[in-house]
Amino acid sequence: MDELLLARAQMAMLFAFHIVFAVAGMGMPLLMVIAEAAHLRTGEPVFLELARRWARGTAVLFAVGAVSGTVLSFELGLLWPGFMAFSGGIVGLPFALEGFAFFAEAIFLGIYLYGWGRVRPAAHLLSGIAVALGGAMSGILVVAANAWMNSPAGFVVMDGKPTAIDPLAAMANPAWPTEAAHMTLAAFAASGFAVAGIHAYKLLRDRENLFHRHALSIALAVGGTAALLLPVSGDFNARFIARDQPAKLAALEGQFRTERGAPLRIGGIPDMEKGTTRFAIEIPKGLSLLAFHDADAEVAGLESFPPEDRPDPLPVHLAFQLMVACGTTLAAVSLLSAWRAAARRGGLFESGFLRAVVCCSPLGIVAVEAGWAVTEMGRQPWVIRGVMRTADAVTPVGGLIFPFAFFSALYLALGVSAVWLLRREVSQSPSFPLEERAAGAPKE
Amino acid sequence: MPDLPTLAAASVLGALVVYALLGGADFGSGVWDLLSRGPRATARRMLIARAIGPVWETNHIWVIVAVVVLFTAFPRGFAVISTSLFVPITLMLAGIVLRGAAFAFHHYQLHEEGSRPGWALLFAGSSLLTPILLGAIIGAVSSGEIRVNAEAPAASSAWLAPFPLAVGLLTLAVFCSLAAVYLIFETDDPDLRDDFRIRAHWSCGAVAVLMVAVPLLARFGAPDFFHALLGSDWSAGVVFLAASAALGAQVSLLLRAYGLARACVAAQAAIILCGWGAAQYPFIVRPDLSIPSAVSPPATLRAILIALAAGALFLFPSIFALLRIFKKEAFLGRPPVSRG
């Protein structure tokens, strides 16, 4: 493998790892805050136990997120010094603001985790809310930097150097709102469904356990709401890209020819040599309709871009299909659960439905990974679209196989350890049987 | 009033100082965990885990602030440092990851069934190596051995020389001394307090020795830096302050005036870093990359400085709340009463 490919692979690996914990850092605090609020409102100990358990899980995930995020901030320079030398002064601002969101998250998580009984209940809940806000803000702010790479703004290039730099305009780049909204919803959907799946699994063994019932309800409410909004939000992303980043749109739809009334392709394998996407189910005029809300709108295909400016449609299209498939499934299951919860008491706790939720558990995080693959690979060959090529940003240092192998091994070990710790946490479920609800006491 | 670029450089240094005072002490605590032997080893380990549990993640963020301000205000400086010091930075990152994750996992299990030797060892070992690498990076940037070659930038081995490695040891010693003195405040057990007092004596002694050795090595390994450090009009002041802080730390430890001792070790750490900053000024990477040649335009500097100031308004009350809840006793300098 050449060094550029190794650098890209390492970056992808570091991000794919960090994003899992980042998603948890955005979503989990909301779940634990809801549980704690429910406890304060009802006085039921089961909600308190739930908030504590979720908080303990969050602590482990947060620690891994913090260290893997630190690695990223340095790796931006280690792997892409050309990129950082160019853009540090332009998009450093959201990273700096993100730093304060991290502080909010870390400080109040410290208070939340170690402060049970040391601070007043209302103050404790408030620190939980601060953690949730800090988590959401850190995601929203850092996505501004990524959106800027897709849709650069706030500078003018002169002699290969950025001038007339306006950091606020760079941060408020046109791609930010759609990306940030979609990412935030995705984080809630992914963590909501991941958690719901775990509790559904436990319920399959122990149907009457109130602890898992409440947990499932809260996680499904959060994840389901987000999953229903995601296709709507994703539609905004797609329509934005259609105008702003037509090459990416062409790649993610597997659209080679420029045509009016372009079809929407479901599935299919883009074939670069032949210049077509084979085996796809085509919905006539679907793409023009979705992307421009006009059945006869012209969609630019990959052929209208010079070969050296085209992203590779194969991974981008497949990743996009995967995300949409996950998104559709999750939205359907969310609708189903809303209907079941409304239709009858305990409708969420029947084994068929529980099995479906277990199966959906990983889909959110899969969609997140796939969506990022779309965004990042769809931007190629640019690191800053239209401004700097990835090949010009990469480090001159050789031997990148060593850090790549090293961090892969390290992260594998970390991931396995984190899963192992959390698995133990999950396996010792507290028992709050349904009958003893009135008494309200846990039975260990 | 210093100009914007100097202010931005001072912010990077400021973040590093706070990182050393807070995050550095957490690394030092890890080293004391590693070196825990003898009858009260377990008690000391528990004390360390309890002391840094609620705060280490917050303390850790200061290094991120330093990096982010560095790459925003001095993007070329960041790019040059990342390229030339690729190897030690990568190793330091590995240390940061291992330390943080191992501590979190170890601490998590501590609640459950006592410690696991694997995590504990990893936590402690990476606490030892990371500060040395951090110091070596700082030393290498000052050594004058990293030349900025726009044509063929490459990784440098400048950090593998006596001067940068001695700076690494100094960093380690400073972190250990901070940790030892802070930990005295975390317990009211006289034996444990004495344990850490003795450790504080030793590590402050090591700092003092290295404060002499590092400039001596700089004479050969970093001559320009050496002349700036000892030949400027402020040099006598810095040497005087550093020597008084070192002496003050030893004397107050002898007298068991722990509040004063804490002020002295903290001042000593800050003086060392500020002395380094003053001698490094106006360079980011000696001798080719100076503040003016690496700096971002004023609009960026203004934005980042305003962001820092606004963030500080929110940050300091929050950090204060955190410390007040968990470090009340340590804050007020009184031995903690048993909690109900």
Ligand code: HDD
């Ligand atoms: C739970 C996760 C999840 C789900 C269910 C979906 N997405 Fe998504 N999508 C993401 C998670 C995600 C993401 C990982 O969060 C991305 C990557 C970059 C971003 O901002 O969000 C993303 C990016 C992304 C992009 C590229 C944005 C860009 O590059 O600027 C488009 C066009 C869509 N999505 C469209 C959709 C559609 C039409 C969906 C309908 C079902 C959908 N997404 C479901």
Ligand code: HEM
């Ligand atoms: C879309 C991408 C990203 C999202 C949504 C995201 C979100 C988050 C969140 C929510 C956290 C809190 C910790 C946790 O939950 O585990 C976090 C931590 C962190 N992230 Fe990211 N991040 C992203 C990309 C990045 C990038 C590009 C960088 C670096 C340049 C970065 C640097 C960090 C750092 C340094 C931390 C640790 C903060 C701490 O010590 O608490 N992240 N990230």
Ligand code: HEM
């Ligand atoms: C704020 C967030 C992010 C920033 C600033 C960022 C930045 C970068 C940079 C500088 C590169 C290398 C240059 C390039 O290949 O274009 C890169 C590549 C990549 N990143 Fe991101 N990234 C972000 C979020 C993510 C996330 C969350 C993921 C995935 C989970 C991701 C996946 C990738 C992949 C797959 C590549 C390699 C793309 C390729 O070379 O084909 N990124 N990113």
